[in-house]
Amino acid sequence: MTDRWLSVEQIAAYLGVSKDTIYAWREKKCLPAHRVGRFWKFKTDEVDDWVRSGSAAEGDAHD
Template sequence: MTERWLSVEEIATHLGVSKDTVYAWREKKGLPAHRIGRFWKFKANEVDEWVRSGSASESSEGDSR
């Protein structure tokens, strides 16, 4: 059985962050996402691997930390 596509709201809940954070991570940190029409969709296994790889914790120039 194939994994279903998750919406921005669902992946935000999965990660425990806001939708704005999901959009920011997609744009600035390379959160794996796929554009389907006008919507962004996510595969939980791709996002989980991205988190495990440490990409979520790498700071970028725009971070205030």
């Protein structure tokens, strides 16, 4: 099954950005993430939908 949970490091590599960017997007731009204990986990299909919606764009209304 390819729809597994990814860590911050893995989703950063998947999107080609830094871990700091992932944390910033999660807080300021509503990047879909799920808290599992003390860790943040991500589903690629949710993140892909979020990117396609334009929410990662600079100057977004969530800033």
